[in-house]
Amino acid sequence: MNKSAGAVVAQNVVRRCTSVTFSQDEKYVIISDKSGDVYRYIIEQQPDEQRPTEQKQDEQRLKEQKQDEQKQCSGELLLGHLSMVLDLVLVKNDKYLVTCDKDEKIRISCYPNSYNIHSFCLGHTQFVNSLIYEEETELLISGSGDCTIRLWDYNGQQQYCQQCQCQISDTTVTTKDTPYIKCMSYSPKHKLLVVGFGNNKSIEIYRLKREDKELSLELVQCIDIEKDLLDIVVNDDKLYILQPIQDNCILVYNIIGHTGQQKLTLCTDEKTTPFFNKLNSLKEFFSGCLDLECIYPNLRKSRTDNMAEYLQRKEKRIHGEKLEPPTYNEKKPKLS
Known part of the structure; x- marks a missing residue:
């Protein structure tokens, strides 16, 4: 939005967005999508009164302007995850871009050269969907579906782990009614x-x-x-x-x-x-x-216990009891 409460720029994205943040200078907006990709879009616009007229633009200027417009429309791909990115944040004066995904990972990448990975923060046991940067202590705070809050430094070292009061009970581990951050x-x-x-x-x-x-x-x-x-x-x-x-x-x-x-x-x-x-x-x-x-x-x-049936069948074999067929369905090979 500009001072007149009008839209500065409207942009179509490749896939549905999952998280949005701005660079510190507010020149770029960084967007993650459900496929795990993170794009950067230009939002800085030169005021109309300062833009040169078409009469003053030479061929080289027109060519550069066209390239900038194409880059702005398509967005710049910064990085990608193998799973859905749920949140992102820029830290240390936009030196690092931190992203988290549904596969329990937190990645700290250099910015804007995000193909350089600085570190990983590993420890959560469920999806990580919330990131906060505490500037004074240079801490990264993460929240997850495992109902834990964890404090990290930007080198990936865990400093503290807090279990929330709405703890996950053993009876609801495989249900959708389990509490989560x-x-x-x-x-x-x-x-x-x-x-x-x-x-x-x-x-x-x-x-x-x-x-x-x-x-x-x-x-x-x-x-x-x-x-x-x-x-x-x-x-x-x-x-x-x-x-x-x-x-x-x-x-x-x-x-x-x-x-x-x-x-x-x-x-x-x-x-x-x-x-x-x-x-x-x-x-x-x-x-x-x-x-x-x-x-x-x-x-x-979901964490399924696949050892109980195995141990039961093993106990029967030891005692010489007749084994029942396994509960899973085996696919028989097709004969040509």
């Missing part, structure tokens, strides 16, 4: 990490602590909500929660208290409340997100 938002001002979940109607707030060069996350507060949230954002002293509830899609919480003793309370400010009440009344605007289906439950890898 859906989104995260971080406040550098308050050192608070807000974590939202899927299949769990709660929000957890953690404080990032650093004592004697050791990092940790301390659970500060839990907030119960009516439905699974869509997204969360922390901005200055407020937490914004987007949830699929008609007439109450946006919830606002205030962050109050001194450093180390912050609490979140529901916003009842007379100046702020009427504004968000008016937003919540825009039923058509929010109608598209009320029945929005989330893809994350379908990305979970």
